[in-house]
Structure formats: C-alpha cells, structure tokens
Amino acid sequence: MSDIYDLVILGGGPAGLAAGIYGARSRLKTAILQKGKPGGQAATTSDLENYPGFSRGTTGPELMGHMAKHAESFGAEIIQEEVVDLELNGDIKTLKGRSGKEYRAKTVILAPGAEPRTLDIKGEKAFRGKGVSYCATCDADFFEELDVVVVGNGDAAVEEAMYLTKFAETVTIIVIHDEGILDCNKASAELAFANPKIKWVWNSVLHEIKGDGLVESVLIKNIKTGEISEMQTNGVFFFVGTVPKTEILKGKVELNEQGYIITNDVMETSVPGVYAAGDARVKYLRQVITAASDGAIAAVAAEKYLAEEEGFKERVLNVKEPLMVAFWAPQNEDSIGAVSTLEKIASNKEGKVKLVKIDTYRNQRVAQRYDVKIIPSVLFFQNGQLLDRISGVFNEIDIIEKIANVFSET
C-alpha cells in the first residue's frame, strides 16, 4: 500500500500552489499533481502587474516561479503528473496519473483551472500552430515585422495585444462593440488607444481564416451592415475567455451547465473531503489573487475536515468500549452542567463507560451527520455503533437508566 497523503491537490496554477503553501505549512502531508511545469495560465502571460505586492514589471512566469518555490519550501511535493481519473467517494480518495501511478489522499483540492475558449471559426482549428494562437508569450516571436489580428477585447485580449506590439508591425483588434467601447479595464484601454501600432475594427467579428499551409488572410464580418471584407494578415490571436478544464470531473463532483465546479464559500464541493479552488469554480472574478485566495480557504477547510473526521474516528468510531458522547458548547450553560453530571457518572463507572466531549461548534459536520439539533445531547456508542441517544437537558437518573438499558454488560 502506497503512502496516504493528507492532502492531494490537482493542478499547480496559483490556486493549487496557494493551497499547497497553506496545507504544507499546517503540517499536512501535501502533494500537488501538475501536468508539465507549475504556474498555470498565469505563467503564460508576460505582464502580470495586478497581484498585490508585485508591482510593475513583474512577469507571469516569475511570479509563478516564486509561488512554486514557496510551496516547496514548506514541504509540499510538486509531482509532474497528469491526473486522468479520480475516485472521490469514501474516506480515502484515489487520483490516477497518466504515468500509471495512483495517489491516495484523505482530502482533495481540485484546481484544474481553465483553458482558452475556441470559437470554431472556419480555419481556426486547421491553422493552429500555423498562425492561429492562444498564447502571445509562446508565439509572439514569430511575428516580428509581420501583421497580426487579435480577437477579443477584455483585459487579457487588450493586454496581450499590447505585448504583441513589441514584436509585430501592426496589431489589429477586432471588436464586436461600437467604436470606443471595450470590455477591458480603463487603464489598459487608454494605453491601447494611444499605441500607434494598434488598429481597430469596430462592430465586427472574425468570419473565416484563410491561407495555404500558413495563415494569409482573414474574413471580417461587420455585424451592423453584414458586409464581409478580406484582410491580409500573418497571425490570429484569440483571447475570448476561457472554459474550465473539468472534463474528467464530470459525474465525480457537481458541475454547473458550463462545466464549472459548484462550491460553497468554504470551497466544499458536493463530495465530503473534496474542495475546489480557482478558475475552474463558479465565481465572480477569475484572477491570480482570487485563485490564491480560494486555495488558502480550501486548504484550511480541508485541514479542519481532517481534524474533525480523524478526531471523531479515533475517539469514538474506533473505540470498542461503551461511550457517552456529549455534544456541548462552551457558551451553552445547560450543556456545561450536563457535562459535569456526565463526568461524575463516568468516574463512578470506573472506566466501564467513558465520556467523550464534542465541541459542537468545532464539529458541525459530525453533529450534522448524527442529526444533533439540541445542545446538550448525549449519544451512546459501542464498537463504533450509535445505540441510543438523549436530546436536551437530562438528570443523573435518566443517564444511569439509559446506560443500564443500552450497555447490557455494564
């Protein structure tokens, strides 16, 4: 049997790496499974200037290199592995790698991120790597002194177009909106409008990409007039948003219609012990900072889950002897009185019946599982089995009678 990790994280982008930092730092045995080099989408953009504390001039690969080292410095293992299948139900979860290895974990954080959306325009697929690109830093070099077209007008599109102007002769941005209207932030828009290498085509969409072996021209359709015009170009860059990389998660955790993982605000998915973080999750803002934030929350939630589940297993489920399990809360007067009554009974029983105190507030998952709605509540366990319960305030006699009934041999 291979080692069991406390926490295995699928994906080594900013979400996965931040989760790794928090997980490993709280002494969880943590592994990050990452296909290829860590860093995710953030490592594919040259200028990354809005992550707090890392100002102008910061590059994506640089920031992500720091994050990966940071995670490793606390003991997170970054393993180069593509996860191809997962078994998430049960206490021990298994992630299967393309290498054939299996990774076993008590908790899992899913942080597979997203990938560029494709539009399925005629020629888009055929000319991939032949002039069609989704990654400016990968391919900008080729277009020195050549002309390129950018499709899209959000933050990524306009910022990557600016980067392309360092190489290309002209960068023509095709915008679906009326003249002057962009979806990107104002600062980037102003810079782009002032850049002499950037040309604009308004009210238009890309209709077709043409060429012979390599891209030679594009057909652009004006959505107001319906008119289609041809423009010579050497490259077409698409930045029209992203889609979640959650294909392998279908049927494993709950996804929404677009394939994003559904979580609550502590990053819990529909499966106990399984969390999600970053761009692959249903959320409002998909950026490095929010990915890192998700990762931190997910790791802390996973750690709490482990402490609660392991603690309950050790103290209650794995114990053979008769147990009184008291659900109490320090701020609940009745429950404090109840606990001292139970302590007295336990000491009279001289170890034949033991008392386990569960702070309900810190163990809400367990309380919910056993349907504990009233504090105090006493649940009677033996050999890990729930045999009976008393909900609400009780007196000493109630308990003594219950013990005699439930645990015949005492």
Added chain:
Amino acid sequence: MIEVNKDNFEQEVLKADGLVVVDFWSEKCEPCKALMPSVHELAEKNAGRAKFCSLNIAGNKRLAISQKVLGLPTIAFYKNGEKVAELTKDFTIEDVEAKLNDLA
C-alpha cells in the same frame, strides 16, 4: 539532441537519411520548456531509431516559417528530408512517442 539552426538545418535534417525529429522551441515558451525534459528522455530511449534535433526559433524564425511552423510547441517528423508528420500546440509526450513508433 542535436542543436539545429539556419546554418546546419539543411545538412542535419533535409539531407539526412531516415527519421529525424525536430523539437521547435523558444526561451519564452513555457509549455515548450515543460515538455523538454521528456523529449530528451524519449531521445535517449530511442537513440538508434531516429535522430533527435532541437531548434530554438530565436534567430531562426525564417527557417521555422519556411518549415511552415508558426506556433509553439511544435514537433515535426522528417523522413529522408521530407516532412511526414507534425504535432503542434496541445499534445503530450505520449503523442510524440506514438507518432515515433508509427514512423520508425
């Protein structure tokens, strides 16, 4: 892996007999660099079956474009100087290995 460039490409690839695998990459292409260690490993394992070359497109852009390569990562397969297959963008090392086994 043999470093090829505009000066020796003709000799090492186009005039070579048998199967030649060319890994097009650049310093700025993160996916290329992520793939590289496994390409090197594959090259070592298959030393007798094909010649493995790597081509840094910095300074060799025209050469890359003449080979109809305009995007990274790209791995091209040549047989007796003719390009017979190519993998570009989303491919894995397993795809490279499968293609190699097809052609070798």
